[in-house]
Amino acid sequence: MIDKTIPSAAEAVADIPDGASLAVGGFGLSGNPIALIDALLAQGTRDLSVVSNNCGVDDWGLGVLLNARRIRKMTSSYVGENKEFERRFLSGELELELTPQGTLAEKLRAGGAGIAAFYTQTGVGTQVAEGGLPRRYDGAGGVAAASPAKDVRTFETTGTALPYVLEEAIITDFALVHAARGDTHGNLVFHKAARNFNPLAAMAGRVCIAQVEELVQPGEIDPDDVHLPGIYVHRIVTVGTGITKRIERRTVRTAEGQ
Structure with a gap:
């Protein structure tokens, strides 16, 4: 029996060295593996080359690593919500490989599928x-x-x-992803919008580390409900359902009649 659970986020990322390449899930702030990102921040790992759709915002998501000057290069398709990202790029402190969004998704998927290029x-x-x-x-x-x-x-x-x-194709040293549910074998289920770049990032990492809100035993997830098979996942950390989930840009309207 293969049990891929790790007791803590800190232990799960402990062997990520300076200079590593990372594929990180998330779209805006939806599906950010924030517990793993915070653990990496606390660990002090630096000079990272990160592949992700965007770089969070100034104080959340990958933005916390950027603010701490831990990221050397970003490969992204959208960078418009992070003021520090803009400042560092224009000042020459950060390298950016800007990639069309669909192309970035396929580059990650191809890496995980063993396709060298397309x-x-x-x-x-x-x-x-x-x-x-x-x-x-x-x-x-x-x-x-x-x-x-x-x-x-x-x-x-x-x-x-x-x-x-x-x-x-893109293949990275590690992948950090967030899922709603997973079993100890690494089979993952993503919730709605969080099923964005997370499965693709997971596929591209030589070592995939997943944080899950709910951990169950093998067989408790119907095979038809699995979004990412455990063959792509190497470590799982339970973060619970009470974790903070930020909204990148909240827009509301006045109810009719008011």
Whole structure:
């Protein structure tokens, strides 16, 4: 019997070294593995290269690692809600590999599926394919490092010959994810919007660490309800259902008649 449970978040991330690459689940603040992120912050790990849709906000999610200057590079598709991210990128303190959102999702999935690279139409005719996207600034308004040009080939898939750009898969040293439910074998169930980049990030990590709100025994999750099979998960930490869940941007309207 394989029991993948770890007593605490601190123990689960203890072997993540300085300079490691991480795939981290979450979209905005939904599905952020905050207990694992906080444990990594407390541990003092630095010089991290992180792949995630975004970098949280200034005081939550991956933003806490960014504020502590623990992140060297981000590979993301959206960075608009984090003021410190903007400041550090424009000042040359942070490297950024900006990637179209669907492409980023497929790069993570491909890494987990053992696919080295794939061709996509997304980005053809732009700096994504042609190169020149700023990856790091020099602090004086100039570009210190830019993205390289990528291979573009023509394929006839719909009766019309069209150009496609080559995108390489992403595989990271570790993955940090959040799930609503999991069993001791690592089978995971994600709740609604938290089923965003979490399964994909989990697949891409050589070692996947999952925090779950509820831990059950093998067989208690119907196989048809499993969103991510335990083969991708190596460690599980229970964080309970009472953990804080932040909303990135709360919008309300006045009820009718008021």
